[in-house]
Amino acid sequence: MKTAAEANTHQVILDSVADGVFTVDLEWRITSFNAAAERITGVKRAEALGRHCCDVFRASICETECALKGTHRTGRPVVNKAIYIVRADGERIPISISTAVLKDTQGRVIGGVETFRDLSQVEELRKELEGRYTFADLVGRSAAMQQLFELLPQVAVSASTALIEGESGTGKELVARAIHNLSPRSKRRFVALNCGALPDTLLESELFGYKAGAFTDARRDKPGRLAVADRGTLFLDEIGDVSPAMQTRLLRVLQERVFEPLGSVEPVPVDVRIVAATHRDLDEWVRAGKFREDLYYRINVVRLRLPPLRERREDIPLLIERFITRFNRVQNKDIAGVSDAALAILMAHAYPGNVRELENIIEHAFVLCRGGLIEPQHLPPALHGAAGKAPRRLKTGLTLAELEAIHISDALRRHRGNRAAAARELGINASTLFRKLKTLGIDGSSSPKVR
């Protein structure tokens, strides 16, 4: 039996220790709690004593892999395991913990002891070094991306229309999804529509829907994307590619919040947040008279710019790491990373296809690399300097149509079957490309579209 004086001495000793220390009995109730534990957890000793340790400690591992229970079960101590606790004020505190069993003089287990050290300062330093690199599905340590991460939650909770600018493959849809997921509309649908990929008539019926009998084959009513996205978010990708006629109809939706399905004269009210995206410079497009100024000002309420990958090369290693982790999980592989030589090639590439292209390159490497590090030989040949860039020697005597077919097929292959992107590169409309594919007999769907 401990005397009061002994207990007091023990407490003084415990309180002089810089690390947090607490002990539990066999029912996981706190039996002692030192001053450092009070300071780190924000819980007073008097409040902690007698309570369940998980209610006091609130650690990330309490639920799944309690270190004290593990030590109790196996008899083996845990040493310096890094976890975090959540204080009453909602602050996550990174700590390292060590555990051991407590035995009485006869060697019987009477509970456990846990010591823990506040790693906040260490963590702060680590964060300062690494930055805060991820947000939703976006990754980036570059200043531009960090700025975007800070802005996104504020943009999300506002109800304003947002315009995302960025080249193809920079992740405009990911940003739009993040805005939706963090917004009060997240319970409702996120509906995406690529305006650039569809001819006007198809875009109109997709967007507004139609009534039965509106045109041949319209046997029953079909709700448009606007109706589906009611009280949710409608993502209009490639809005810069919309025809002047469609721009007028979109303007009406944005101004009056009503639309009319094809074949209907009844306006349908709609409550939808529009997030638009484009790879074009809309300012320039407006100046050139290709985009309505009034529509531009309607969608350009909050403007977010996604930089191309070549402008944020510092993000390439992070993105590579992210893709390797994902493909390892999906393909059940164990690839450790990229070698220095392969990384040098990847860092030097211009990435006209941006993050999507980098992802495809890593996926290509996963097919060829069996394990260990991704080496230069696992990367697509086009990345290997001038050899990959050498122009293809064409046979002589080709007709103009044959040359056109080769050129279009190449463009489609480069864009993985994405006709809208191929049409952009070729400097023609998507509908012109469709027509050419048909007349030249090219099967545009043979190259799979990745995203």
Place this chain on the structure above:
Amino acid sequence: MNVAIPTLDDRISPVFDVAQTVLLVELDGNCELRRQTIPLHSQDIARRVGELSQSGVNVLICGAISRPLEEVLCAAGIHVIPQTCGAVEEILRAFVAGRLNDRAFLMPGCCGRRRRRGRGAGHHGRSGRASGGRTRGGRQHPGPDGQGQKQRER
């Protein structure tokens, strides 16, 4: 009203950020209509909030919760009652009876009251009877029956 409580065996899970299952109870006033257990798959904030939103959760009664996660839940219109501890069934009874502010259900370190946060607070149901029925913004708490304390008193 759909009330979600993250569970660990028969007790409330100590940290919502890493909780793996949630008990979802549908209440009509003080009557329990149905209950189900749903798994939480992701620890990513946006996905975790999305999982709750898709299940139609109005109120989340939880243990410790980190500030960013609570803020996004509030923005999604889910009313969060944090720093709650104890047995799940007792917590549910206390919520229905308006006794959730009893000290017995408060985690240690809360100085006798829960922290409250902006949007969503007061929209749904922290039971107003024990709490005095007002949020920091001075709005009325509807209880589990969707009515405010004053309305009930009338």
